Amino acid sequence: MASIFTKIVNGEISSYKIAEDEHYFAFLDINPLAKGHTLVIPKKEVDYIFNIDDELYKGLFAFARKVALAIEKVTPCKRIGLTVIGLEVPHAHIHLIPINNIYDMDFKQPKLKLEANEFEAIAENIRKAYNEIP
Numbered sequence: 001m002a003s004i005f006t007k008i009v010n011g012e013i014s015s016y017k018i019a020e021d022e023h024y025f026a027f028l029d030i031n032p033l034a035k036g037h038t039l040v041i042p043k044k045e046v047d048y049i050f051n052i053d054d055e056l057y058k059g060l061f062a063f064a065r066k067v068a069l070a071i072e073k074v075t076p077c078k079r080i081g082l083t084v085i086g087l088e089v090p091h092a093h094i095h096l097i098p099i100n101n102i103y104d105m106d107f108k109q110p111k112l113k114l115e116a117n118e119f120e121a122i123a124e125n126i127r128k129a130y131n132e133i134p
């Protein structure tokens with residue numbers, strides 16, 4: 001059965017999309033630790049990130065870098081933290097999280113509850129910044 005993230009890529013489940021190319025897709029995490037918390041995935045469904053083949057793996061991080069630069073441009077934060085967990089959704093994904101201190105990466109922290117229009121405004125800002133990166 002297709003993963004929930006494959007369904008997002010295929011448009012069967014809606015998401016707050018940030019960016020996409022032939023192989024990768026980025027969208028807002030629905031339970032964000034911070035405004036701008038984004039997930040970056042390969043479109044190819046692989047559960048464990050370290051099972052992704054070399055070329056796709058390197059490309060995933062290059063794609064995530066551009067997304068991170070876009071998030072950073074429009075989000076007040078010290079930098080963008082990157083982590084991979086993958087215990088919940090069996091489709092490899094990188095978390096990009098705007099942070100000001102180490103505790104902002106703590107997944108035990110309460111998640112933000114945002115309205116749809118807030119998610120959309122955040123996604124729109126990051127999308128614009130992404131499209132301006134050469």
Ligand code: AMP
Nearest residue numbers: 004015028029030031085086087088089
């Ligand atoms: P993990 O697999 O432990 O890295 O966690 C999966 C992440 O995916 C969590 O942060 C969830 O909030 C996020 N998530 C699950 N379903 C969706 C969805 N439909 N849209 C956006 N994010 C999701």
